[in-house]
Amino acid sequence: MKTLQPTGLELKPGQLEIRWSDGRTTQHSMAELRRQCPCATCRVERDKLETPTKGLASLRVIQTSTPAVSEAQILEVVPIGRYALSFRWNDGHATGIYAYETFR
Numbered sequence: 372m373k374t375l376q377p378t379g380l381e382l383k384p385g386q387l388e389i390r391w392s393d394g395r396t397t398q399h400s401m402a403e404l405r406r407q408c409p410c411a412t413c414r415v416e417r418d419k420l421e422t423p424t425k426g427l428a429s430l431r432v433i434q435t436s437t438p439a440v441s442e443a444q445i446l447e448v449v450p451i452g453r454y455a456l457s458f459r460w461n462d463g464h465a466t467g468i469y470a471y472e473t474f475r
């Protein structure tokens with residue numbers, strides 16, 4: 372398998388645009404990326420939120436969202452080796468490592 376590499380990154384308002392070595396361009400919502408942060412801390416937080424509501428979807432009237440997450444902004448993109456990207460967020464978080472496959 373040919374390894375895809377980002378050839379360009381662009382930070383737009385609320386969006387991250389990535390150009391890839393195969394010529395494709397992908398766009399990603401920053402809020403969505405922040406929610407999907409793959410680091411251990413965020414996975415634990417998500418489990419806490421998701422576990423008690425399992426099977427009770429019909430009772431969940433109000434969709435809770437953390438303001439810090441919905442307004443997530445990437446301040447800096449840090450390449451990790453040749454397989455992943457890490458983001459520094461406006462809430463100070465920076466431990467999530469997003470493998471390239473996450474974006475494709």
Ligand SMILES: [Zn+2]
Pocket residue numbers: 408409410411412413414464466467
């Ligand atoms: Zn995280």
